[in-house]
Amino acid sequence: MTAALSPVDAGQLGQRVLDEVSTVLVGKRGALEMVLAGILAGGNVLLEDMPGLGKTLAARSFAQALGIGFRRLQFTPDLLPADVTGSFLYDQRNHDFVFRAGPVFTNLLLADEINRTPPKTQAALLEAMQEKQVSVEGTTYRLEPPFHVLATANPIEYEGTYPLPEAQLDRFLLRVSFGYPTAEEEWEVLRRRMGRRREESEVAAVVDAPTLLAMQAAMEDVQVESSVGGYIVSLTAATRVHPHVLVGASPRGSLALLLLSRAWAALSGRAYVVPEDVKAVAVPALAHRITLRPELWLRRVEPGSVVADVLERTPVPASGALPRHS
Known part of the structure; x- marks a missing residue:
């Protein structure tokens, strides 16, 4: 049994995990912190960016640094649901059907180019x-914790792709x-490649699966002042009435x-949330949950700019150094 951890610990x-991952990914500290915050919060992360910017390397490096199981699944147009979840196969020796687990049975699944496979998959x-x-x-199989999906998508290539539905x-x-x-930073990438004299790069394990679960459990002890909680609700509600938005963020936002x-506060060395933590994660947490009005697509208005506008317009609570609950 792993001992309980405090949020600060x-x-x-x-x-330390970020320090290790940063040895192979140069100049991405802020984005890597956001990915780790998503993992500590127990969620799944969508990495949407141009090809060749380290998305796959980031997923593999996090799995190595966190000491958890890792599988990569390349999504293609001919991929079937059974190729993801697994299927029953007939065992001729025992004259019975046995379940063959798919790649989803792991700790960290890299769903590479998830928008290249049909909606049913x-x-x-x-x-x-x-x-x-x-x-x-008809049979349900539990996935052993921790379980996270890191999916990659190319935002500019639309031919032969299937955009992810809002759900x-x-x-x-x-x-x-x-x-x-x-x-x-790009020259540093080249310099490190020459230094290791091979293509593959590896990072050392900093923690293991039980320790990661303890880190995730510690997030439940991060305190959120009632005024900060009201600020979170106000930000999400403001996306629903913004003039550029057709459908705003749901309560899941x-x-x-x-x-x-809470995870961002812990990574910042605090056991309580301040409004700046909410601001730091607002765009990554809300932008993909917003549907803009169709006429704004031609004007290239981005959902992130809507969230930024909401952040400017929503009053920020004057939070003290220590949390207080009403």
């Missing part, structure tokens, strides 16, 4: 992402983009803000 372990992940279980031919986008706790590196802000 869990945050310190998280920073995308939907095979819905139950696993939300209920942490898989149902095959599945809502299953992702947050959406993260890495962006292009600076010239100095408020829950995502709460969970992520």
Whole structure:
């Protein structure tokens, strides 16, 4: 049994994990922190960015640093739901059907290019992402914790792709983009490649699966002042009445803000949430849950800009250094 951790201790372990992952991913500290916050909050992460910016490497590196099982599933147009969840096969020796588990039975599943597979195969992940279980031919199989999905998607290539429906986008706790590196960061990538003299890169395990579960349990002890909780609700509600928005964030968006802000506070070395934590995670937590009005697509208005506008317009509570509950 792993001893219980305090939020501050869990945050310190998280920073060590980030230090290790940062040895192979250069200049992505902020985005990596956001991904780890999503994992500590117990959620799934959508990595949406251009090809070649380290999305797959980030997923593999986190699995190695966290000391958990990892599988990569390449989504293609001919992939079937059974290729994800598993299926029953006839055993000629025993004259019976036996279940062969699919790649979803792991701790960290990399769903690579998830928007390249048809909706019926995308939907095979819905139950696993939300209920942490898989149902095959009337039989339900629990997924061993921890279980997380890190999915990648290309935001600019639309030919031969199937956009994720809103219901599945809502299953992702947050959406993260890495962006292009600076010239100095890109040269550092090349320098490190020459230094290790091989293509593959590995990171050392900092924690293990039981310790990760203890870190996630510690997030429940991060305190949220009632005024900060009201601020979270106000931000989410404001997305529903914004003039650019057709459909705003649901209460699941408020829950995502709460969970992520607690994890962000712990990574910042605190056992309580301040409004700045909520601001830091608002765009990754809410932008993918917003549907803009069709006429705004031609004007290239991004959901992230709507969330940024909501952040500017919503009054920020004057929170003290220590949490107080009404």
